Amino acid sequence: AQKITQTQPGMFVQEKEAVTLDCTYDTSDQSYGLFWYKQPSSGEMIFLIYQGSYDEQNATEGRYSLNFQKARKSANLVISASQLGDSAMYFCAILSGTYKYIFGTGTRLKVLA
Amino acid sequence: DVKVTQSSRYLVKRTGEKVFLECVQDMDHENMFWYRQDPGLGLRLIYFSYDVKMKEKGDIPEGYSVSREKKERFSLILESASTNQTSMYLCASSFPGLRNSPLHFGNGTRLTVT
Numbered sequence: 001a002q003k004i005t006q007t008q009p010g011m012f013v014q015e016k017e018a019v020t021l022d023c024t025y026d027t028s029d030q031s032y033g034l035f036w037y038k039q040p041s042s043g044e045m046i047f048l049i050y051q052g053s054y055d056e057q058n059a060t061e062g063r064y065s066l067n068f069q070k071a072r073k074s075a076n077l078v079i080s081a082s083q084l085g086d087s088a089m090y091f092c093a094i095l096s097g098t099y100k101y102i103f104g105t106g107t108r109l110k111v112l113a
Numbered sequence: 114d115v116k117v118t119q120s121s122r123y124l125v126k127r128t129g130e131k132v133f134l135e136c137v138q139d140m141d142h143e144n145m146f147w148y149r150q151d152p153g154l155g156l157r158l159i160y161f162s163y164d165v166k167m168k169e170k171g172d173i174p175e176g177y178s179v180s181r182e183k184k185e186r187f188s189l190i191l192e193s194a195s196t197n198q199t200s201m202y203l204c205a206s207s208f209p210g211l212r213n214s215p216l217h218f219g220n221g222t223r224l225t226v227t
Contacts, residue, residue: 033212045203045218052213091155093216098209099144099163101216103156
């Protein structure tokens with residue numbers, strides 16, 4: 001069975017610094033996709049970045065990048081130059097199969113001014 | 114932009130009431146989902162639908178049912194609400210069959226059952 005583990009319930013980062021949010025996964029499938037979502041206090045889930053299991057390069061989207069280490073089954077999200085608006089819950093998810101998205105328990109990030 | 118709209122942001126219902134949570138998407142997505150979000154538990158799949166009138170149970174379907182009469186609309190039904198169903202409910206949609214297809218979420222419905 002697929003599983004996502006986010007071991008950091010909460011993180012603090014100083015404004016303008018970089019922060020890494022950890023995500024490890026477990027799957028027996030060879031083909032899968034990894035996703036990161038942001039959930040501000042308003043509640044909506046915002047898709048941030050995607051990494052495919054066969055992608056050779058780490059995904060990047062603006063200030064977001066994914067440190068993908070396939071052998072270690074980790075897909076850590078790196079946020080560069082943190083902003084106050086980055087304060088939110090962050091969820092890692094895996095899609096394995098046709099529709100089964102499995103989510104982690106999330107990491108609450110607080111950016112300090 | 115994909116828009117997924119949930120009919121209510123906040124709902125307060127009494128124990129035993131029948132509750133309908135409505136979700137509409139405007140991007141012609143085949144797949145629609147209902148998740149429940151609780152602190153420390155992440156998002157858990159309640160039901161999934163891959164076509165009109167087609168549904169599959171997720172990880173926690175007990176106490177819930179769903180209806181998908183039209184492609185754009187997916188309803189979650191609590192037949193007899195209980196206090197342990199107090200939670201945040203998230204509807205989502207996606208294209209089928211694409212490994213890189215993200216879920217697109219609505220704004221969520223925070224349901225309180227008293």
